[in-house]
Amino acid sequence: MTDIAITINGTAWEGTVEPRLSLADLIRGELTLTGTHLGCEHGVCGACNVEVDGVPMRSCLMPAAAADGCAITTIEGQYGEMAERLRAAFTTHHALQCGFCTSGMMATALDILRRGLGRDEATIRRELAGNICRCTGYQGIVAAILHVAQETTP
Numbered sequence: 001m002t003d004i005a006i007t008i009n010g011t012a013w014e015g016t017v018e019p020r021l022s023l024a025d026l027i028r029g030e031l032t033l034t035g036t037h038l039g040c041e042h043g044v045c046g047a048c049n050v051e052v053d054g055v056p057m058r059s060c061l062m063p064a065a066a067a068d069g070c071a072i073t074t075i076e077g078q079y080g081e082m083a084e085r086l087r088a089a090f091t092t093h094h095a096l097q098c099g100f101c102t103s104g105m106m107a108t109a110l111d112i113l114r115r116g117l118g119r120d121e122a123t124i125r126r127e128l129a130g131n132i133c134r135c136t137g138y139q140g141i142v143a144a145i146l147h148v149a150q151e152t153t154p
Contacts, residue, residue: 001016001017001018001019002016002017002018002019002065002068003015003016004016004017004064004065004067004068004069005068005069006067006068006069006070006071006072007070007071007072008027008031008033008072008073008074008077009033009072009073009074009076009077010077013031015030017030017064017065019063019065020063021063021064021065022041022059022060022061022062022063022064023050023052023057023059023060023062023063023064023066023067023072024036024038024041024048024050024059024060024062025038025064026064026067027050027059027072027074033074033076035074035075035076035103036048036050036059036074036075036103036104037100037101037103037104038060039100039101039132040060041060042060042061043058043060043061044132045101045104045131045132046058046101046104046105046108046130046131046132047100047101047103047104047131047132048060048104049103049104049105049107049108049131050072050073050074050075050103050107051072051073051107051110051111052067052070052071052072053070053071054071054073055111056107056108056111073107074103075102075103075106075107078106078107078110082110082113082114082148082152083106083110085148085151086106086109086110086113086144086145086148087106089143089144089145089147089148090102090106090140090141090144092144092147093140093141093143093144093147094136094140095136095140095141095143095144096136096140097135097136098134098135100134100135101131101132101133101134101135104131105128105131105133105141108127108128108130108131109128109141109144109145109148111127112124112127112128112145112149113145113148113149113152116149118145118146118148118149118152119146119149119150120146121142121146124142124145124146124149125138125142128141128142128145
């Protein structure tokens with residue numbers, strides 16, 4: 001067992017975890033933040049993406065113990081003007097269908113926008129390559145990110 005201390009969505013949390021427990025399982029099971037989804041559990045689909053110290057990470061691959069001392073943001077903690085605009089754009093551009101990929105897509109999309117890479121469709125598609133969506137065909141997701149990027153002052 002390993003003692004860890006993390007900040008999750010701005011709230012401090014301390015606990016003891018088994019070495020084999022993934023960050024995704026800690027988030028969903030222990031912390032009951034079920035917006036983070038588990039898809040493939042092999043790091044391929046991106047449904048489990050969360051921000052760890054501001055960087056999108058596959059929470060299914062990261063041991064919870066490795067997050068000790070980190071600040072983690074899940075879909076439940078994504079606030080601020082850009083996150084609000086992105087959520088609205090996802091709705092406007094029909095980037096939501098079943099919603100399974102949405103939390104991981106949002107983490108990746110926010111990262112794309114924060115790094116200023118959302119100004120052209122080809123770049124957005126390349127940056128989204130690690131996130132799988134079975135429903136939308138990606139066009140709405142790409143359009144939503146492009147929409148927010150075009151509204152954002154460089």
